[in-house]
Amino acid sequence: MTSVRTRFAPSPTGYLHLGGLRTALFTYLYARKHGGKFILRIEDTDQEREVPGAVQLIYDSLRAAGLEYDEGPDVGGDYGPYIQTQRKDTYLPYAMQLVESGHAYPCFCTREELEERRAAAAARGETFKYDKHCLGIPRQEALRRMQSGEPYVIRQNIPAEGIASFDDLLFGHIEAECSTLDDNVLIKQDGLPTYNFANVIDDHLMGITHVTRGTEYLSSAPKYNLLYEAFGWTPPVYIHLPVVMKDATRKLSKRYGDPSFEDLLSMGYLRDAIINFIALLGWSPGNDREFFSKEELIEAFDEKGLNKSPAIFNMDKLTWFNAEYIRRLSPEEYLELATPWFDRALGGRGIDYCRLAELMQGRTEVFNRVPDMVRFLAEMPGYENELYVNKKQKSTLESSLDALKFMLPVLEEVKPWQETALHDTVMQAIAEAGRKNGPVLWPLRIAISGQASTPGGAIEIAYLLGREETLARIRAAIERLTAALQTA
RNA sequence: GGCCCCGUGGUCAAGCGGUUAAGACAUCGCCCUUUCACGGCGGUAACAGGGGUUCGAGUCCCCUCGGGGUCACCA
Numbered sequence: 001m002t003s004v005r006t007r008f009a010p011s012p013t014g015y016l017h018l019g020g021l022r023t024a025l026f027t028y029l030y031a032r033k034h035g036g037k038f039i040l041r042i043e044d045t046d047q048e049r050e051v052p053g054a055v056q057l058i059y060d061s062l063r064a065a066g067l068e069y070d071e072g073p074d075v076g077g078d079y080g081p082y083i084q085t086q087r088k089d090t091y092l093p094y095a096m097q098l099v100e101s102g103h104a105y106p107c108f109c110t111r112e113e114l115e116e117r118r119a120a121a122a123a124r125g126e127t128f129k130y131d132k133h134c135l136g137i138p139r140q141e142a143l144r145r146m147q148s149g150e151p152y153v154i155r156q157n158i159p160a161e162g163i164a165s166f167d168d169l170l171f172g173h174i175e176a177e178c179s180t181l182d183d184n185v186l187i188k189q190d191g192l193p194t195y196n197f198a199n200v201i202d203d204h205l206m207g208i209t210h211v212t213r214g215t216e217y218l219s220s221a222p223k224y225n226l227l228y229e230a231f232g233w234t235p236p237v238y239i240h241l242p243v244v245m246k247d248a249t250r251k252l253s254k255r256y257g258d259p260s261f262e263d264l265l266s267m268g269y270l271r272d273a274i275i276n277f278i279a280l281l282g283w284s285p286g287n288d289r290e291f292f293s294k295e296e297l298i299e300a301f302d303e304k305g306l307n308k309s310p311a312i313f314n315m316d317k318l319t320w321f322n323a324e325y326i327r328r329l330s331p332e333e334y335l336e337l338a339t340p341w342f343d344r345a346l347g348g349r350g351i352d353y354c355r356l357a358e359l360m361q362g363r364t365e366v367f368n369r370v371p372d373m374v375r376f377l378a379e380m381p382g383y384e385n386e387l388y389v390n391k392k393q394k395s396t397l398e399s400s401l402d403a404l405k406f407m408l409p410v411l412e413e414v415k416p417w418q419e420t421a422l423h424d425t426v427m428q429a430i431a432e433a434g435r436k437n438g439p440v441l442w443p444l445r446i447a448i449s450g451q452a453s454t455p456g457g458a459i460e461i462a463y464l465l466g467r468e469e470t471l472a473r474i475r476a477a478i479e480r481l482t483a484a485l486q487t488a
Numbered sequence: 489g490g491c492c493c494c495g496u497g498g499u500c501a502a503g504c505g506g507u508u509a510a511g512a513c514a515u516c517g518c519c520c521u522u523u524c525a526c527g528g529c530g531g532u533a534a535c536a537g538g539g540g541u542u543c544g545a546g547u548c549c550c551c552u553c554g555g556g557g558u559c560a561c562c563a
Contacts, residue, residue, distance in 0.1 A: 011563055046562055111561070118560090127490055127559060153561055171493070180491055180559090188561040195563045219492045219558045242494080248555065277500095280512095284501055288511040307501080310556065314499045317513045327526080363525050373524095393522075441522035453524035 004036025006210045007203070008062075008069070011043045012054035015260040016061035018252055018313060019214065019244040022278045026241060027212040028067045029279075029301040036209070040072030041202060042083040045192045055083075061261055065275060066294055079206040084198055091193040094201050094231070095154045095186050103230035104186055106142045106152045107134040130155065130183045154187040156196070156223065164222035169239045170306050176222040184223065196220065200227045203236055212239045239303060242282055242310045252313050268341065268367025269318065273325040277318045281311045291324070323365040334361045338370060345371035346378045351464055355419070359456040359464075376449050377464055380473055383450035385484050393438035397488075400443035401481040406433065407444055408474050411462070419463040426459060447477035 008024040010016070016024075031038040040062065044050050059074055071077025081087055098104035107130075114130075121128035134142070135157060146152050158164075158181045165175040186197035193201065203211055218240045228235040246252045254260060259267065264274055272293065279297050280290065284305045292300060326334065335357040342353055356374065364370060375381070388400040395403075410429045414422055430440050445458035448470055454461055462470045 009563095013563080043563065049562065107561095114561085125489070129559085155561095174492070176492070182559070185561045190561080192561090194561070199563090214557090215493070216557060216563085222492095240493090243556075245556085251556090280500065282500090286502075288502070290512060309494045311501090312499060314513070317500065320513055323526095365525095390523085437522050439522095445523060449523090451523085455524080457522045457524095459522080 002207075002209060004031055004034040004210060005039060005206070005208050006031040006036060006212060007039040007041050007206065007208050008067075009041040009043050009199070009202075009213075010058055011046065011049065012051060012058060013049050014051050014054055015057055015254065015262055017254060017260050018258075018264075018278065021061070021065060021261045021274075022244055022281060023212060023214060023241055024062060024065070024067055025275065025278055026239075026283065026301075026306075028069075029297055030210060030212060030239070030303065032298040033301045037070040038067070039077065039079070039206060039208070040069040040075075040082060041206070042073055043195065043198065045084050045188075045194065045198055047085070047190070047192070057262075064265060064271060065261065066271060084202065085192065087202070088192060090205070091197060091201055092187060092191065095193075095197065098156075098186070098227075098230055099154065101230060102157060103227075104154050104156050105135045106137075106146055107155045107183075107185075108137075108142075108145060108150060108152050109134060110151075132157070132183060135183075151189050153185045153189050155183040156186050156227065158183050158223065158226065164226050166221045166225040166235060166238060168218070168221070169237055169303055170308060171218065171240060174218065174222065176219070181223055196223065197227070200224050200231075204228070204231070204233050208236050210239060211236045212241060215240045215242050239306070241306070242308060244281060245310045245312045247312060258313070264318075268370070269322050270325045273322040274318065276325075277321045281313065282307045290321075319365050326364050327362055329361065331358060331361065334364075337367065338364070341367045341370035342374060345375040349378050350466075351377055355460070356455070356464060359460055363455050373455060376451055376454070377461075380448075380476070381450040383446070385481070387446045387450070387452055388443050388481070390438075390442050393442035394436065395439050395442045397481060397485060399439050400446070401478065401485060403435075403440045403443045404447055404474055404478050404481070406435070407440060408471070408478065411471060411474065414467075417463070417467040419459060422463055423459050443477075444474070448473045 006027045008027045010020055010024075028038045030036075040058070042055055042058070044055070055073070059072075062069065069075060071079060071082065073080075073082040095104055099106065109130075117131075118128040134155070137145075159178045162178045163175050164178055164181060165173060167173050184196045185194050187193055199211075202208075221238060221240070225235050244252045246256060246258055250256070252258045261274065265271065275294060275297075276290075276292055279292060279301075283301075284307065285292075285300045286302075286305050289300075329337070335354060338357050338360060339353060342351070342356060351374075356377075360370065360374070363373070385397060388395060388397055407426070407429075410426060411422075414425050426441075427437075430437060441458045445454060445461060446452075448458065448465060449461050456464075465473070
């Protein structure tokens with residue numbers, strides 16, 4: 001019984017998008033679930049598309065996601081190198097072996113010639129398929145031309161007839177008519193292999209037992225199996241994963257402004273919340289459980305729960321997960337994570353972050369929303385007097401002015417300016433005056449916050465604001481209401 | 489267009505021939521409450537359509553429709 005080896009094999013063409021992250025996650029979970037190895041391989045055979053820095057971005061993102069790999073370019077391993085361009089010399093001999101056995105052949109057709117024929121086929125409304133023109137060149141002549149330095153590629157020689165097939169753990173047995181398959185390029189003119197060839201060679205050489213990848217490879221997988229057969233190798237177990245969609249018709253894509261994993265992290269989504277949410281996109285534990293730590297995912301993961309249809313990425317649900325994860329943080333953890341966001345709005349104001357954190361933790365969905373929620377503590381925002389009017393609290397402009405005039409002297413006497421003292425003094429005064437809480441506390445909160453919604457009630461806000469600021473805001477509100485009522 | 493794949497509420501998703509077709513997000517209403525949020529309770533909302541097979545079909549088969557993928561010297 002050979003042990004499981006899975007691999008995540010991204011191209012360094014940019015950030016790690018969420019579909020890629022999910023593929024990586026499932027690949028990782030499968031390996032861990034079965035006590036196997038999770039390997040990272042960089043597929044950079046298309047030098048033109050490579051984006052500088054993207055390789056590092058992949059390392060960073062996988063680490064940030066907590067998907068530690070056992071083998072890879074920057075961690076080593078017995079099957080390296082793990083970057084395909086560094087394996088350049090390993091591919092051609094295998095291709096030549098196929099040429100010898102008749103499963104592949106060199107092709108000297110130029111791009112221009114092919115482009116013309118492709119265009120002509122399109123004009124006739126046909127699907128272009130390479131006509132095996134160069135297959136007719138005698139072996140010796142072909143080899144001579146190759147050695148003479150003439151540019152060439154090596155193509156896979158797909159049988160004219162018959163069925164190519166493979167078995168997928170998720171999709172089952174998939175077949176393709178050989179006659180519909182094209183003789184794809186295996187080795188490009190620059191000597192590097194195409195994905196079509198490299199994935200087969202490397203997966204075999206690296207001992208990969210389970211290939212997990214997106215469904216975009218579903219229709220070309222039969223061709224890859226033809227290659228395994230030609231070499232006499234045992235193909236891996238395939239698991240093709242459905243794509244992650246933005247909506248019913250579009251894939252998630254950076255081009256449309258959809259966030260990458262890194263984007264979500266910098267917006268203030270928690271790593272574990274993202275992973276938890278992503279895991280449930282296209283996979284179900286079979287029951288209605290929703291919360292899983294990474295360890296619990298490993299324990300619960302089962303390919304039987306994989307869904308075959310594409311899943312739409314639902315930001316609202318992610319946000320809900322995030323809010324739940326934030327609530328489960330310890331107060332200390334929350335304070336630490338929230339502090340930089342508090343600083344953006346309140347830096348240097350001397351606000352009691354500890355108390356603010358307590359008030360904010362249950363109200364934080366995503367950290368990037370925090371600054372706007374607390375900014376009023378630093379600066380009194382502009383607001384409409386209509387905010388004072390609240391039917392349920394029995395509050396009007398007149399009653400508000402009255403309540404504020406009543407509260408000002410009460411608050412001026414509060415010592416020390418602590419929350420319990422504030423609370424007790426205010427509540428006692430309200431009770432002794434025979435007033436109701438609502439008509440007093442509603443306008444008070446509006447007067448010192450200028451907002452309909454705040455983290456905490458009037459007492460908490462007054463405490464956070466401090467004595468001088470609170471009293472100043474109340475006095476300003478009294479003036480403002482007095483003026484407004486006179487005009488009216 | 490050819491070939492391949494997919495199709496349960498707006499979204500995720502359970503269901504694997506017999507269920508009043510779960511649950512979650514979102515949404516709506518009520519309660520709690522010095523605001524908002526949290527929390528509690530409740531509501532609206534789905535088997536794409538049509539044929540079969542079967543005593544019985546969301547579950548099996550076929551067709552239609554819808555969606556996706558793929559047809560590169562990209563992966």
